[in-house]
Amino acid sequence: MRLLLEALFLKYHYDFRNYAMASIRRRLKQARQNLGFASFSALQESLLHDPDMVATLLRYLTVQVSEMFRDPSYFKAIREKVVPHLRTYPSLKVWIAGCSTGEELYSFAILFREEGLEDRTIFYATDINQEALQTAEAGIYPLDRLQHFTECHRQSGGKSSLSDYYQAAYGRASFDKSLRRNVVFSDHSLVTDAVFGEMHFISCRNVMIYFDRVLQDRVITLFRDSLVRKGFLGLGSRETIRFSENASAFHEFVRDEKIYQRRVD
Numbered sequence: 001m002r003l004l005l006e007a008l009f010l011k012y013h014y015d016f017r018n019y020a021m022a023s024i025r026r027r028l029k030q031a032r033q034n035l036g037f038a039s040f041s042a043l044q045e046s047l048l049h050d051p052d053m054v055a056t057l058l059r060y061l062t063v064q065v066s067e068m069f070r071d072p073s074y075f076k077a078i079r080e081k082v083v084p085h086l087r088t089y090p091s092l093k094v095w096i097a098g099c100s101t102g103e104e105l106y107s108f109a110i111l112f113r114e115e116g117l118e119d120r121t122i123f124y125a126t127d128i129n130q131e132a133l134q135t136a137e138a139g140i141y142p143l144d145r146l147q148h149f150t151e152c153h154r155q156s157g158g159k160s161s162l163s164d165y166y167q168a169a170y171g172r173a174s175f176d177k178s179l180r181r182n183v184v185f186s187d188h189s190l191v192t193d194a195v196f197g198e199m200h201f202i203s204c205r206n207v208m209i210y211f212d213r214v215l216q217d218r219v220i221t222l223f224r225d226s227l228v229r230k231g232f233l234g235l236g237s238r239e240t241i242r243f244s245e246n247a248s249a250f251h252e253f254v255r256d257e258k259i260y261q262r263r264v265d
Helices: 002-012 021-035 040-049 052-061 072-086 103-114 130-138 143-155 213-226
Strands: 092-097 121-127 140-142 166-169 172-175 183-187 199-204 227-235 250-254 259-262
Touching: 002 040, 002 052, 021 040, 021 052, 040 052, 052 130, 072 103, 072 143, 072 199, 072 227, 072 250, 072 259, 092 103, 103 121, 103 143, 121 130, 130 183, 140 143, 143 166, 143 172, 199 213, 213 227
Parallel strands: 092 121, 092 199, 121 183, 199 227
Antiparallel strands: 140 172, 166 172, 227 259, 250 259
């Protein structure tokens, strides 16, 4: 299995070598079985000679589970406690790291519109999975998910109806293109790529849970160096920076919601 991950990195520069092995093992086993390979060696052989296998394997290795206004209390805390600080900046940069299929990006775009910050904000939505980025850029989701999205939006303190932001047809909801006018979609790896601009808010939730401690620490360093002084970092409910050698660079701004603020050096 490790040779397979080495091959994926050396030939295609996708680096999963420092992901949590239990999770990677489970997903690679599922890929091997579903794709009909008798062994990991056979899967590796196909990967080395068939470029199309990369995209197929990434579907298994990158978790694409997301929803709009996931954990509404997180977005409510941003709305009530972070936004007042963000209002003091003439322009803003927000990075949705590991944006998956875009649900969290649209949550931020809607929240910032409702709070009057959208016009001064550039959103950066990044992921290593090109198919997920294409879905994010399209902004089209199954209509049967919208009832749950709507309830989460309401619980987050939404100031309008979520239906104001999409059109429904043929079982799908297409979100307003204007929500994407200030969005830059980009391929960026938290594992191998460098600092990503000077951000005022970075939201990276439920991504680092798949990394080992070494990689988690690298990513926290990346976030520290990508934030302006007093910039904010939002993590998932099961994630923390307490173990990190960079923990002292942040203070817990909203402890229960895992929202941190970079200290002034």
